[in-house]
Amino acid sequence: MSPKNSAADEGTPPPVTTVSVPEISSRSFSVVGIGASAGGLEAFEQFFQHIRADSGMAFVLVPHLDPDHASILGDILQRITPIPVIEASDQIKIAPNKVYIIPPNYGMTLFNGRLQLHEQDLPRGQRMPIDVFLRSLADDCGDRAIGIVLSGTGTDGTQGLRAILGGGGITLVQQPDTAKFDGMPISAIRAGYATWVLPVAQMTEVLQGDTRLLASPSEMPSLPSRLSSINRILLKLRQITGHDFSQYKKSTIGRRIERRMSQNNIGDIDLYAQYLKGHPAEQQALFKELLVNVTKFFRDDEAFALLKSDILPLLCVGKPEDYVFRAWVAGCATGEEAFSIAMLLREYMDDTLSEFKVLLYATDIDEDVINIARAGFYPPNIAQDVSPERLRRFFSKADGGYRMKKDIREMVVFAVQNVIKDPPFTKLDLLSCRNLMIYMEPELQSQVIPFFHYALKPGGVLFLSPSESVGNHPQLFATHNRKWKFYRAIDLHPSPRLAMSHDLAWLGGDNHAGSEAIVKKPKRTDFAILAQRTLLHFFVPASVITDRKGNILYVHGDTGRYLRPAPGPASLNVVDMARDGLSLELRSAIQSAGTGSAAVGRDVTVMTNGGLLRVSLSVRPLANLANGGLLLVSFLDVESPPAKKSVRSRKATGPAELQRIDELERNLADTKENLQATIEAQQASNEELKSANEEMQSTNEELQSTNEELETSKEELQSVNEELITVNAELQAKIEQLAGMQNDMKNLLDNISVGTVFLDSALLIRRFTREAQDIYRLVASDVGRPLIDIKSDIDSELVLADARTVLATLIPSERELRTEAGVFYLLRTKPYRTLDNVIDGVVLTFTDISQRIADEIEVRKARDLAEGIVDTIREPLLVLDAKFHVVTASRSFYDHFEVTLQQTVGRLIYDLGNRQWNIPALSELLETVLPRDRSFEGYIVDHDFPTIGHRRIELNGRRIVGPAGETELILLSMNDITGLDENE
Structure with missing residues (x-):
C-alpha cells in the first residue's frame, strides 16, 4: 500500500458532536472546488446554467x-x-447553496469550514492556486470534497x-475535446486522478442526480448488512x-467500493459483487481504487525539519567515511517521500563535510506507481512543496x-513489496512508514509494529505519521518526538526480537518451536571462521582492493614494503604509491586485469629501503559482485638466487657477452626513462583534459542555469497569457453586456419622445437624443461644443x-419655456451622476407640454363660462363634490345667506355658516335619496338660520354621474319661499 493522505481522521474516532453547536459544519454538506484557467469563463457559465438553486452544495471557484x-466574474x-x-473574504464561513470566488492576487485555503486568504508572493509561473485550494479542501472535508478541473x-x-x-x-474533469484549452484536463486524466471525464453540462447531472454520490455517512447502508458482500469482493x-x-x-x-458502484451505475453491493466476477477491467480498477497513492514532497514540513536537524545527526554521528546508511520507505507511492529523505541526507552530508554511502529502499504494493517513481519525473506544481533552492x-x-538529478536518484532503490507478507529489509538506520497503518x-x-522493530538496528528510528503510533508495543520503541511520531528501537535480546515476529507471513509455516529452540541454544565457537581468520593472517599475501583506476578501497596485511605515500597532493592511487621498479608492471597489470584477464605471478624487482626486493605481483578481477569493477592486487616476496651463482655465472660470461649485456641494460634504462x-x-595531458572537462562542465552548468531561467520566464509568460485570456473573456462578456444595455437605452430614449441633452461639468455637449434636435439645431459633430454656441428657438x-x-446646488429645477413658434416645453434640469456618485455635468430634458397648455386653456374657459352661468342664476345654487364639499356657489347664495367665498368653497356643506346647514332632512336627501333616485325636486325645508332667521326653503337636487356610474358633482338649488304660503 502507499502513503495515505494527510487527513488521517479515518484512523481515529470521529469527534463527538452536540446539538448545542449552532454553526453548520463543512462536513455536513458537500463542498465543490472548481479550478479553471484560460477558457474557464465559458465553462463556468455552462456549469452554473444547469445547477439548481437548492442543490445543497457550496461552490468555490478558483480561476x-x-x-x-x-475581476468581474x-x-x-x-x-x-x-x-x-460572493467574492471570498478572509475567514468567511462557507454555506450551502452559495458560490464563492477567489479575489485577484490571493491564494485561498479552507480550514474548519472557513476560507483563508493570503497574498501571493510567488512568481506567476510558480503559482498553483487550484492545487493549493483543492488540497486544503481534501484535508478539511474528506469524503465530502468534490474537485472539478475545467478548461486551462x-x-x-x-x-x-x-x-x-x-x-x-470524488473528482470530475472536463472532457478535453469540449474544453477551449485542454492542458489541465489532459494532465489530470493522464495522471489517473479523474473519477469522471465529462462535458460540463453532464457534470451537473452527476452532481445533482446521483444520490449515492452525495449521501452523508449516516445515510449509507450499515456496515453489517454489507459485510458479507464486501468480504466476497475482497476474496x-x-x-x-x-x-x-x-x-x-x-x-x-466500503467507501471506495461505493465510488466504483457509482461510476458503474450499480445501486446494490450484491449486484456489484456479481458484476465484478465477469469484468476483469473492473477488478483492476477496484484494486487501484483501494490503493490510496497520495503523497507529496516534504509532507508535514515541521516533521522533516526535525528529521534534518535532530534525527539525522543522531543517526550519523561518529560513523566512519565508508559507512553505509540504510533506510526504508514503506508504501512510497510515486516516490516523493523517499526522495525527500534522500535530499535531506545529501544536505546533511554537505553541511557536515562528510561522505558515506546511502542505500535507501523505497517499496510499494502498486507496480504502476513504482514505475513512476523510478522515472523520477514530476509535474511543475511540485514547486509549492519544494523550495526554489532545492x-x-x-x-x-x-x-x-x-526530473530528479542523478546523484539523488542513485541513492534510492525502488521495488514492489508487500509490507504484510514479503520479507523485510534489515539492519536499517531509518524506517519511514507514514499514513499506511491508519487504514x-x-x-x-499490532503485527506490523514488531515487524518494523525487527527491521531496525538497535537505536534505529521509526518515522510514522501524526495519526499513527506504536500502539500496544511500547516495550519495543522509545518515544523520541511525540508530536511528529519519531521512535527509537530499543535494543532487546535476540529471543524477544525473533519471538515477536513469529506471526509474519514471510517466516512461513508453523515452525515456531524450532525458532525458539534455535534462540535458546547457547552460543558455540565457529571453528571454520576461526580457521579462516588464522589462515588469512599467516598465509595470505599483503593485498589491496582497488577500482579499475587503481584507487585503493581496502588494505589487507602489511603493504609498506611495496607501497609508500606518493610525494605531492595526498593520493590513494596504488600506481602513484608504488615503490621504484613496481609502478610500470603494476600499471600494465591493472590495465590487463581491467579487460577481464588476470595478471598473475609477474616477477618485479622493487627498490626498498634495504635494497632490492624480488616480488611476485598478481592482479585479479573480483567476480560476482553487484558493483563490479574491483581488482585484487597481491604482493608476494620471492627469494633471490644465491649471490655466488650470480658471480660464477658472470665469470663464465665472455667479454663480448658482458658488453652486450651492458648495452642492453643501457638501452633498457633509456627505454625506462x-x-x-x-x-x-x-x-600532464590527462590533467589538462581533466581541467578542460571541468571547464566544459562549468560551461554546461551555466548553460543549464540559463536554460532554467528561460524556462521560468516561459512559464511566467504563459501564466500571464492565461490571465490575459481570462481577463479578455471577462471584458468580452462585459462588452456584450454594455452593447445590449446601449441598445436598450437607445430604444428607451427613442420611445419616450423626450428631448434630452447631456452636458459635462463645463456645459459642453456630451450627447443628445433625436427629439432634442427640435429645440436645438444639433448635428453629430456638435458633440464637445458649448451649448451656448448652438442656435435655438428658446x-x-x-x-x-x-x-x-x-451644478452649484445639486438641486433639480423645472421651468416652462415657449418657442418662437408657440410650442411649450417643460425643462427639467438634474445633476449627471456617475456610478461612483460623482457629479459630472447636468441632464436637460425637454418635454412637449403644448397639448397640456391648450387643454388647460380650454378648461379655464369652460370653468369661466360655468361660473358665469352660475352667477347669472337668481336662485342660490351650490355645486358639491361626491363627499359633499362645496366646489363653487352662485353669487345669489353669498348674498342671500350673508356668507363669503372663503367661508364656503372647499368646506363641507354641513359646516357652512356655523353649521347652519347641518339639517337632518338635508342629510337624508344627499346621502339616501340622491344615490338612489339621482335627483329630487320641490323638497321643503323649514329651518332657523343664525344669520337670516327662520326660512322656508324649497330644495332641488341633481346628481351628475361619471362614465363609470360614480357621482362626480351634485347640483343643489334653493328657492326661498318664506311668506309665499301666507300671501297665497
Whole structure:
C-alpha cells in the first residue's frame, strides 16, 4: 500500500458532536472546488446554467486571475444563476447553496469550514492556486470534497485532485475535446486522478442526480448488512492480485467500493459483487481504487525539519567515511517521500563535510506507481512543496516538469513489496512508514509494529505519521518526538526480537518451536571462521582492493614494503604509491586485469629501503559482485638466487657477452626513462583534459542555469497569457453586456419622445437624443461644443442659468419655456451622476407640454363660462363634490345667506355658516335619496338660520354621474319661499 493522505481522521474516532453547536459544519454538506484557467469563463457559465438553486452544495471557484485587474466574474455569473455569487473574504464561513470566488492576487485555503486568504508572493509561473485550494479542501472535508478541473493550460489542479481522491472524495474533469484549452484536463486524466471525464453540462447531472454520490455517512447502508458482500469482493481481489485487504478498515473499503458502484451505475453491493466476477477491467480498477497513492514532497514540513536537524545527526554521528546508511520507505507511492529523505541526507552530508554511502529502499504494493517513481519525473506544481533552492539543486527542468538529478536518484532503490507478507529489509538506520497503518485494523497494526522493530538496528528510528503510533508495543520503541511520531528501537535480546515476529507471513509455516529452540541454544565457537581468520593472517599475501583506476578501497596485511605515500597532493592511487621498479608492471597489470584477464605471478624487482626486493605481483578481477569493477592486487616476496651463482655465472660470461649485456641494460634504462617521460607527459595531458572537462562542465552548468531561467520566464509568460485570456473573456462578456444595455437605452430614449441633452461639468455637449434636435439645431459633430454656441428657438441663457445653478446646488429645477413658434416645453434640469456618485455635468430634458397648455386653456374657459352661468342664476345654487364639499356657489347664495367665498368653497356643506346647514332632512336627501333616485325636486325645508332667521326653503337636487356610474358633482338649488304660503 502507499502513503495515505494527510487527513488521517479515518484512523481515529470521529469527534463527538452536540446539538448545542449552532454553526453548520463543512462536513455536513458537500463542498465543490472548481479550478479553471484560460477558457474557464465559458465553462463556468455552462456549469452554473444547469445547477439548481437548492442543490445543497457550496461552490468555490478558483480561476487564474490577473493580479492587477479587478475581476468581474461574479457579476457575469450572477446574471445566469439564481445562486448568490460572493467574492471570498478572509475567514468567511462557507454555506450551502452559495458560490464563492477567489479575489485577484490571493491564494485561498479552507480550514474548519472557513476560507483563508493570503497574498501571493510567488512568481506567476510558480503559482498553483487550484492545487493549493483543492488540497486544503481534501484535508478539511474528506469524503465530502468534490474537485472539478475545467478548461486551462498547464498542470494546475492535478495534485489537488490526487489529494481529494486520497481523502475519499470524488473528482470530475472536463472532457478535453469540449474544453477551449485542454492542458489541465489532459494532465489530470493522464495522471489517473479523474473519477469522471465529462462535458460540463453532464457534470451537473452527476452532481445533482446521483444520490449515492452525495449521501452523508449516516445515510449509507450499515456496515453489517454489507459485510458479507464486501468480504466476497475482497476474496475475489485476493485470488486475482494475491493481495489480502481483509484486515483493512471496512469503512474505507466500503467507501471506495461505493465510488466504483457509482461510476458503474450499480445501486446494490450484491449486484456489484456479481458484476465484478465477469469484468476483469473492473477488478483492476477496484484494486487501484483501494490503493490510496497520495503523497507529496516534504509532507508535514515541521516533521522533516526535525528529521534534518535532530534525527539525522543522531543517526550519523561518529560513523566512519565508508559507512553505509540504510533506510526504508514503506508504501512510497510515486516516490516523493523517499526522495525527500534522500535530499535531506545529501544536505546533511554537505553541511557536515562528510561522505558515506546511502542505500535507501523505497517499496510499494502498486507496480504502476513504482514505475513512476523510478522515472523520477514530476509535474511543475511540485514547486509549492519544494523550495526554489532545492528545485535548483536537486532537480533539472525537462519536458514541462522536473526530473530528479542523478546523484539523488542513485541513492534510492525502488521495488514492489508487500509490507504484510514479503520479507523485510534489515539492519536499517531509518524506517519511514507514514499514513499506511491508519487504514489497517488494530490487529494488523499490532503485527506490523514488531515487524518494523525487527527491521531496525538497535537505536534505529521509526518515522510514522501524526495519526499513527506504536500502539500496544511500547516495550519495543522509545518515544523520541511525540508530536511528529519519531521512535527509537530499543535494543532487546535476540529471543524477544525473533519471538515477536513469529506471526509474519514471510517466516512461513508453523515452525515456531524450532525458532525458539534455535534462540535458546547457547552460543558455540565457529571453528571454520576461526580457521579462516588464522589462515588469512599467516598465509595470505599483503593485498589491496582497488577500482579499475587503481584507487585503493581496502588494505589487507602489511603493504609498506611495496607501497609508500606518493610525494605531492595526498593520493590513494596504488600506481602513484608504488615503490621504484613496481609502478610500470603494476600499471600494465591493472590495465590487463581491467579487460577481464588476470595478471598473475609477474616477477618485479622493487627498490626498498634495504635494497632490492624480488616480488611476485598478481592482479585479479573480483567476480560476482553487484558493483563490479574491483581488482585484487597481491604482493608476494620471492627469494633471490644465491649471490655466488650470480658471480660464477658472470665469470663464465665472455667479454663480448658482458658488453652486450651492458648495452642492453643501457638501452633498457633509456627505454625506462623514455617510458617514464611519456607517462608523465600523458599524466600532464590527462590533467589538462581533466581541467578542460571541468571547464566544459562549468560551461554546461551555466548553460543549464540559463536554460532554467528561460524556462521560468516561459512559464511566467504563459501564466500571464492565461490571465490575459481570462481577463479578455471577462471584458468580452462585459462588452456584450454594455452593447445590449446601449441598445436598450437607445430604444428607451427613442420611445419616450423626450428631448434630452447631456452636458459635462463645463456645459459642453456630451450627447443628445433625436427629439432634442427640435429645440436645438444639433448635428453629430456638435458633440464637445458649448451649448451656448448652438442656435435655438428658446432662451438659451435661461437654460444655461438653470444648469449652472444645478451644478452649484445639486438641486433639480423645472421651468416652462415657449418657442418662437408657440410650442411649450417643460425643462427639467438634474445633476449627471456617475456610478461612483460623482457629479459630472447636468441632464436637460425637454418635454412637449403644448397639448397640456391648450387643454388647460380650454378648461379655464369652460370653468369661466360655468361660473358665469352660475352667477347669472337668481336662485342660490351650490355645486358639491361626491363627499359633499362645496366646489363653487352662485353669487345669489353669498348674498342671500350673508356668507363669503372663503367661508364656503372647499368646506363641507354641513359646516357652512356655523353649521347652519347641518339639517337632518338635508342629510337624508344627499346621502339616501340622491344615490338612489339621482335627483329630487320641490323638497321643503323649514329651518332657523343664525344669520337670516327662520326660512322656508324649497330644495332641488341633481346628481351628475361619471362614465363609470360614480357621482362626480351634485347640483343643489334653493328657492326661498318664506311668506309665499301666507300671501297665497
